[in-house]
Amino acid sequence: MNFDTDTGENEGYWFDLFLRKFAREFDIPWSNFTVPKFVNLAINRSEGGAEFLKLPGLICSVYMYAMKQILNHIKDNNCSNFKGLHMADAYITCKDASAMVRCVPELRYLCFRRATLSKKSLLKILRVCRDLEVLDVRGCTGFDEDDEEILELASHIPKFMCAGSHLQPDFVSGRIILPYDDEDDEEEHKEEGQQENRGQGQQEG
Template sequence: MAQREWENLNIDCLVEVFKWVGMESLLLSIPLVCKSWYKATLDPKCWQILVFPDIRCSEKLPRPMTMHFVHSYSLSWHHFPNASFAKFVVSRGQRSATSLVLPGICAYQALEYISDECPDLKFLGLSLDLLYHNGPVIANLISKWKNLQVLSIGHCYMLNEMFAQLRLHCKNFVGLIFCYSWIGHEEAFAIASMPKIKYLSFRKVHFHQNNLLMILQSCRELELLDLRDCSGFDYGNEIRKLASHIKTFRCERSSSSEEEDDYHYYAEEEQARLVYRKIM
C-alpha cells in the first residue's frame, strides 16, 4: 500500500476537520505541519467557532494552553485578549463567526471590536468573571448580534438587562445554557419572561422548587430541558406533569439537597460546544 501523503489531502476536507480543532491548534500547531495545512487554516470556515482561552484571576498556575498563547504572542496577562490579538483572530473569519466563547478577562476594546466584526453570531458563551467586570458593556453589545440564538452563561449577573436586549433585538433567540449558577426568584422570573424559549440547559445549577415551577409554567414551548446534576428541587408529580410535553427531558443525578456544590462559576467550553452542535 502506498504511503499516505497528508500534505496532499483535499483542502476542503482539511477545512472541515480544522474548524473543530480549536484556536490553539489553528494558531500554534497546524500551520507548522506543511504549506497545504497552513493554507487550509486561512479559510474563513476554520474561524467560525471562536473559543478564546481563559486566563482566570484566581489561578496561581495558569493552564498550559494559555501560557503557550501568552508567551508565543507576547501578550499581557492582565488584558487578554487585547484588541490587537482579538483583531488578528477575528479577522481570519472575515465576519463569518457563528459561535463565540469569551474568557473571564477581556479588554473593553477587544469586546467592541469583536461585537462589530461578528455580526452573524448565533452562539455566545460568557463566564462569571466577564459578566462581573463587563456586565453592562455585554448587555449593550447584545443589540449588535441580531442573529443570536443561544446564550451560555456562568453567572446570572445582569440577567434582566441582557434579556431585555434579547427580546428587543434577537428575534431568533431560542436557547439558554446555565452552568455552575444559583437561580433565585429574580433569576427565575427573568427566565420566565422568555416564554418563547425552546432550549434550556441547567448544569450544576441550584434552585428551589418554586422557582423551577415558575419557569416550567411560563416556558410552555420548551423542546429540550436539561436538569442533570442540579439540586434544590424534588422531581415529583408536579414537575413531571409540567414537563410531560417536552421532547427531550434530562434530570439524572439531580436532587432536593439544599447543599450547594463548590461551583467554579465557569461555563464549560466542551459543554457549550456539545449543546451548540445539538441545537444548531
C-alpha cells in the same frame, strides 16, 4: 445546540481570563467592567439576530443580577429569534426565573445543568415556557429528580433531563436562600401572572 459539549468549571476560568484581556486591550478600568455590559455589547452587534446564548454560570453568579439584566436587554432589542440559553453551574434566583418567563417565554432550548435552582423557580419556568423542546437540569440542587409535580409539568417536553437532581437543607418551602434572592416585586408578579395565563391557555388549546 448540543448541550453535551460541556467543559464544566474550566469554562468559567477561561471566560474570566478573556474578559480581563478584553478590558486591557480596550483600556477599560476593571472596576467599570461588568459581564452584562459585555454581553449586551455582543447582543447589540447582532442587530436583533441573537438566537442562542451560552455563558459560564459561575461567572454570572458572581456578578449579581447579571442574568436578569442580560435577559431584559434581549427583550428590549427585540431578538425575536432567540430560542436557546445555556448556563451550567449557575445560581438561578427567583428573580432570574421571573426574568426568563417575562423576557424569553418562547425558549426552545434551556440548559441549567448542575445549577442551584429551587423547585419554585423551575415550576415557574415550566408553567410559562411551553415551547421547550430541550430542558437540561441534570445534577441540580433544589428539587428532587423524582418530584411528581415537576415530572407532570415537564411531560410535554420531548427531551427533559433531570437525573441526579436533589434537594439540600438550604431550601425552605421551595425557595433558595441566597443573599440577593429577594422576592419578586409587585410589577414582576403581575407580568408573571399574565405569562402563566398565556402558558396555561396554550396547554388547554
